[in-house]
Amino acid sequence: MTTATPQKIRQLVDKLELEAALAIMATVEHPTAEIDYLHGFSLLQVKRDLPRALELLRRSEKAGFAPFWVKYMQAMCLSNLGRRQEALVALSSALGIDGQHVGALNLARLWSLELLREHLPAETTNILKTLERLIPIQTATAPAAKATGAAVRADTNSDAITTDDALMMALLGNPRLFAAPLVPSSGVSGAGIGGTISAGHAQPARHPGLVAVSERLMGRRLTVLDLACGKGGVVLDFLLRGHRAAGLEGNPTYQQRPEGHWLALADHLHLVDLGAMTTGFGEDRFDLVIAWDLLNKAPAATADRLLRLVSEQLLAPDGLLLAWAPPGADDDGDPDGWIRLVPPTGLCRRRPPVTPAELPVLPGLVPVFHSRPEAIPLVQHPHRPVRVVRGRNGLPALREEHRDDLPRVAVISVPKAGTYLVGHLLKTLGYIDSGAHAGMGGFDDYRDLSPAEAKQGGPHLARHIGLSELTRLLHGGQFLVGHIPCTFANRRDLDGFQKLLLLRDLRDAVVSHMRFMADAGRAAGQDWVDIPHGPDRLLRYLQSTGRIYMQMVAGVRPWLDVPDMLTVRFETLMGDQGERQAAATIRALSTHIGLQKPPAWNRIRHQVLGQPTKTWSGQRSRRDGLWTAEVENAFAALGGVELNVAMGYSA
Structure with a gap:
């Protein structure tokens, strides 16, 4: 194509001569990020082949073209496809780039109210009326949609619920729940x-x-x-x-x-x-x-x-x-x-x-x-700066290495469900470990630590920046891990990541967590550590620390309901359902994270299972010989039975 073609396409789109623009773009063999965006925008405007439009917009986003407008158009496309919750996540990401755009703000509030109307029972119309008052819609006419354009600032009402609040309410489902x-x-x-x-x-x-x-x-x-x-x-x-x-x-x-x-x-x-x-x-x-x-x-x-x-x-x-x-x-x-x-x-x-x-x-x-005097010590190093480098693309990063041909990946897990086992698998598949273990309130920085240092952990590794800031430091082909709660803000911040959810039967997981905390020295000063390994230690662990563990699990579990997650069960990965099922899981995982030619599981199995990781204790933890009736009662009192069932395991 000639150098004048992109300009010609841009002129046609700006004049809304979309059919002519589409005819030209269909002949482009190697489109730029801008042409991908204009192509997706045009398909969206004529309401044709919306899945293709979404694919083009995401490809344009990956190349870094006009981030706000790409996300804004993705939201419109998802909404037209009937995927309203995903549309709200994309729209919120756009507002994270430009939080003052009147059109995006109005759309976010309108869509939020529509979702709330769907969720609210008929007898709670008083709540909806309150929300309609608290989520104001700009009365000024918003500018007509253009392919690109300048942001329009919006006045805010300090007494009102913010747009972010409205989005969170809508995606949490029901303000009463x-x-x-x-x-x-x-x-x-x-x-x-x-x-x-x-x-x-x-x-x-x-x-x-x-x-x-x-x-x-x-x-x-x-x-x-x-x-x-x-x-x-x-x-x-x-x-x-x-x-x-x-x-x-x-x-x-x-x-x-x-x-x-x-x-x-x-x-x-x-x-x-x-x-x-x-x-x-x-x-x-x-x-x-x-x-x-x-x-x-x-x-x-x-x-x-x-x-x-x-x-x-x-x-x-x-x-x-x-x-x-x-x-x-x-x-x-x-x-x-x-x-x-x-x-x-x-x-x-x-x-x-x-x-x-x-x-x-x-x-x-x-x-x-x-x-109380026995309360677990609080974080003692809250203000350690994050060491940031320049990636090969010139952008701030945790790691210099990245791969433009692969997406970013977030490994979200129940504690002791194979977090670092899957991390090791991703590295075997060619992904780059960012070194970040994300959680509530920040992340632990494991970069450049020896296995022993990483296993010991400690508050000195904590870096207190929000997930939205952390994700900006990750680039293509890099991954982070963590026990990240499923809140709307976290869903929004991980938009654009391929996400894996790791689960494990909680009865085995709590045994593994107990062993890890004791062996790594992370439970120093807690009375259960002094009890010999056995049912009595497990019982005391559940009584003293189990509530915190179950809170982490309860925060992670709702990711099961998020459409773009791939769930990986620890037992399947370890071969408990047979090697064929394990191999199928690896193929599904590889496809989900963007690998074109996933390797055969029997070729890489020995490189993954049983290899030392940050939390590997040398053997697989099981509840055999530890799970007494008294332990089961303590587990049930913490809500473990209900959580296990909600995750697809037996009561």
Whole structure:
């Protein structure tokens, strides 16, 4: 083709003479990324061969052409194909590149509301009306679609739910079902409650930063209780990130305020008399309890009763209480105010690695953390910088090497389901290990470590950047691994990755996790480590650490419902269903990650199975000889049976 042809195609598309443009593009043997984009755009506009249009747009994206517009058009194409949830993920990725484009913002809100209408039961029209008010649509006319164009800035309403919020709500399905609701045992008391113990005027309406800090400190999916939640905005922030959260409020006027979130979060916000509350949430315990300045305002007797309630019935064994106190009130030598009431409750002062600037500001007060003495140590190195290199393509990266002919891959796994076994398999197949083990609140950086150093791990490896930032450091042919929770934000950040989901029967997986934690020295100081290997050790492990493990599993399990995942079962890969089934799994995996000619499994099997990896203990862990009736009861009490069934294993 001549050098004038691309310009000719561009002119035809800009004038919307699409049939003429399509006729020319059909003859191009080696199209550029721009022509792929124009070809896909034109097919989309004439509503013809949409799967081909999507393929062309994705090829253009891979080459780096006009990222916002490519993603925007992918979203439109997916929507026309009836794949609305995938369309929302693509649209959110476009907004991550240009978050102020009016057309994309309006489309995101409209599609979100449409999905919410499909999910909401008929009797919850009041919730939908609330959401329609809180998810505003720009009244200004958006510019007509063009092949390319300048971004148009949109004004935002600070009292409204953001577009990202709306997208998350839609893709989580139903704002009443963010997660299983947490309900106080004493029930809801809707009348006769005074506002003495309620949200203060200084409390923030929203604070996503508090969510980020909490994820960084605790590194897992959290259960959170907001005492005196006011309008419910902080509860919403935690729910939108995939955590379980509940709010309690003593002032009924918050329930009627139009700018609040009570109607949309009816299952998660509860009106209770905080001063008279004597019971918790049944068996549920909280990783984080936020008390704001309640303990300052309450009389000493009430503050003492609230502290004992938190300690005895609300706080998880390794949970944190966050409250605010006057400066100097928490001095070790001479505690003052409510701080002096803490020691008799069994709680002790904690000083996690956060600065006051990272937390909500309450005028004249400072944040104070408490926990039980036996609580697991918090992350101690929160601000280590990420070492970034320049890839061969000149872009920031974790590794210089990359392959333009292969996609990026995310290996998402239940802990001890073959995470690094599959990582080793990917390297055998020609992929490049980024060295990143992603999780809640950041990633562990395993680059350039010896196997022994990697196995030992430690907080010094933690790098606290979001998944959206991490994924920008990965390029073609590279992979990351991790026990990544299935939240909308994570789905959006992994859009464009080929994703593998690794599962394993949880009864074997917890045994393997116990062995690994002990052998690697990652459970130092926990009492179960001193018990000889056997059923008693496993029982104590489940009682003390099992809840955290099951929380990680519960966060990963919903990936099973995501359309573009390939599920790989550890047992199949290890040959438990026969070599033929193992070979079929390898072929499916190879095709899924973009390999044109997958190798025969019998040729590479010996290079993968039984080879040393970061977490390989030298032998396969099984529950044989360890699984007693008492262990099974502890496993069931943690929700292990339900999770196992939900993942396709036996009860």
